[in-house]
Amino acid sequence: MLKRSFLLLTGLLVLAFVLSIALGAVTIPPGNALQILIGKLTGAEFSGSWPEYFETILWEIRLPHAILVALTGAALAGSGAAFQGLFRNPLADPYLIGVASGAGLGAIAVMSLPQVGRYLVPVGAFLGALGTIYAVYTLAKVGRIVPLTTLILAGVAIGSFTSAITSFLMLVSDQMILQAMGFLLGGSTVSGWEPLSIAFPYLLSGMTLLILSGHSLNVLQFGEEQAQQLGLAVEKIKILIIVAASLTTAAAVSFSGVIGFIGLVVPHVIRMVWGGDYKKLIPLSILGGGFTLLMSDLAARIVMAPRTLPVGIVTALIGAPFFLWILRRAKREVFW
Amino acid sequence: MISDNQKYSVLDIRSLSARYGEVKALNNVSLTVRKGEILGLIGPNGAGKSTLIRVLSGILKASAGEVLLNNQNITSYSPANRARVLAVVPQARQLGGAFSVEQAVLLGRTAYLGFLGKPSKLDLEKTFWAMDQTSISHLADRKLAEISGGEQQRVLLARALAQDAPVLLLDEPTTHLDLRYQASLLSTLKSLVDQENLTVLMAMHDLNQVSSIADRVALLVDGSVYSIGDPEDVLTPDNIKATYHTDVESFNHPRSGKSIILPLM
Numbered sequence: 001m002l003k004r005s006f007l008l009l010t011g012l013l014v015l016a017f018v019l020s021i022a023l024g025a026v027t028i029p030p031g032n033a034l035q036i037l038i039g040k041l042t043g044a045e046f047s048g049s050w051p052e053y054f055e056t057i058l059w060e061i062r063l064p065h066a067i068l069v070a071l072t073g074a075a076l077a078g079s080g081a082a083f084q085g086l087f088r089n090p091l092a093d094p095y096l097i098g099v100a101s102g103a104g105l106g107a108i109a110v111m112s113l114p115q116v117g118r119y120l121v122p123v124g125a126f127l128g129a130l131g132t133i134y135a136v137y138t139l140a141k142v143g144r145i146v147p148l149t150t151l152i153l154a155g156v157a158i159g160s161f162t163s164a165i166t167s168f169l170m171l172v173s174d175q176m177i178l179q180a181m182g183f184l185l186g187g188s189t190v191s192g193w194e195p196l197s198i199a200f201p202y203l204l205s206g207m208t209l210l211i212l213s214g215h216s217l218n219v220l221q222f223g224e225e226q227a228q229q230l231g232l233a234v235e236k237i238k239i240l241i242i243v244a245a246s247l248t249t250a251a252a253v254s255f256s257g258v259i260g261f262i263g264l265v266v267p268h269v270i271r272m273v274w275g276g277d278y279k280k281l282i283p284l285s286i287l288g289g290g291f292t293l294l295m296s297d298l299a300a301r302i303v304m305a306p307r308t309l310p311v312g313i314v315t316a317l318i319g320a321p322f323f324l325w326i327l328r329r330a331k332r333e334v335f336w
Numbered sequence: 337m338i339s340d341n342q343k344y345s346v347l348d349i350r351s352l353s354a355r356y357g358e359v360k361a362l363n364n365v366s367l368t369v370r371k372g373e374i375l376g377l378i379g380p381n382g383a384g385k386s387t388l389i390r391v392l393s394g395i396l397k398a399s400a401g402e403v404l405l406n407n408q409n410i411t412s413y414s415p416a417n418r419a420r421v422l423a424v425v426p427q428a429r430q431l432g433g434a435f436s437v438e439q440a441v442l443l444g445r446t447a448y449l450g451f452l453g454k455p456s457k458l459d460l461e462k463t464f465w466a467m468d469q470t471s472i473s474h475l476a477d478r479k480l481a482e483i484s485g486g487e488q489q490r491v492l493l494a495r496a497l498a499q500d501a502p503v504l505l506l507d508e509p510t511t512h513l514d515l516r517y518q519a520s521l522l523s524t525l526k527s528l529v530d531q532e533n534l535t536v537l538m539a540m541h542d543l544n545q546v547s548s549i550a551d552r553v554a555l556l557v558d559g560s561v562y563s564i565g566d567p568e569d570v571l572t573p574d575n576i577k578a579t580y581h582t583d584v585e586s587f588n589h590p591r592s593g594k595s596i597i598l599p600l601m
Contacts, residue, residue, distance in 0.1 A: 215453025219446050226426055229393045231419025231447030276434025279453065
């Protein structure tokens, strides 16, 4: 059962990846795309002929873009699943609880500083995410629990507040407003191999920590009190998971902008199909998140080609109705 | 010199006070739980029974006094070390409904599992043993959300048994169960205590159940110990009247000789 789910999602991810590097304003036949890719990686020669610019488009633009998109989707879905487990709340998604907006503020704040390298953007986003999660958690806590209503209210309030500061920063430094606008809509403002190489260590370490936290998240599903009585060092574990999920969210946001709903929708589908065991849920969400964002990104690139829509618009168009559907069926949920 | 009291005490609670913010929940409580006994904890709602269990299991910090677990201060234990000595059976609510019965019982091994939670052969053996002892083996693959309240309470007892701790704290384990489940849970518990030489502190509502199962009884009221001792000495009509503000009459069971308490209406 477990293996089948992993195989299925890995297959979907590979499929989405191949489509993503083949399709776009210029269509490269998937067969050619694969041959170019294998040729570049292994040095093998293929007899097929294709225009030389296929190779440039594929290697310099589409491949790094697809890897970054896949990693971003994986990061958002993985941290969404972790936040949901941590708060034991089906609506805790990096976007809804304001963490993504906080990371966006941190990123924009760093961008608006003169003479600061791109390398510091993830650091700013990480600090913004941590500050936001701390504020939301503190505000949302009633006694010893974090109820659904206060969590969402605090998330929305803090999210609006950070967005307002972000808008203000954009207005006072007007030369960056276009870049920042696209960023906030979840348009990828960066391309090429360099940003990918900066983002990679953050995303990889954050997601690895999240995958390893599956067992602790399982214990936490019985409530913090029982988890502590079962012998889990609850306070330490909570901080570890918050840091890992914030790091992952922040890295995704600083390179791909604020993309909503992936962190909410993907873990929900996984949970409905394969159950609520976090040892499976986190890695499966990561695979599913990569697949979903690749497909959304593909749609964003081809529906109005050669223009590219910000992918955040696509995920919101699909995600928002889905979110409403979850709200409606929440009453009879047994998989939570 | 070690006194007899220290020698046989598993939990030594000394002048313990605890509060929720400004509200005092426990006030200068001193009592000892002796090795191998079932100590019943009774008292009206708000007397501090659950609070005492929360302090003993490290959830709530004491505002004054101390608790010695096997002659060592409870605050000096790490969560995992404490969980290997002391297991808690909470009331059946707030269960992660998405988990199977077997997964839930296996989480009783948390204190022995590493960060990744990969169970060893011993962990699985203890899990199956605990499910067997509590007669829930046939439910192993069922989801917690799909089983009855009585079965859920058994899962929680099994989880605590899998924890392999010599001390069990139970918080009103029979409150939400019907008569059949109440009786079967208590008789399962009683035989496990004898068989595994467990030490038990159990908060309870039903005075007749306490009378039938407990070796000693502690009666709490307003966060203080009102009376402690043998069931027949504590469960007197006068004590009950003074603490529950209810008139009761007490009889002796015709066969067991234990006290039966009936409210007068």
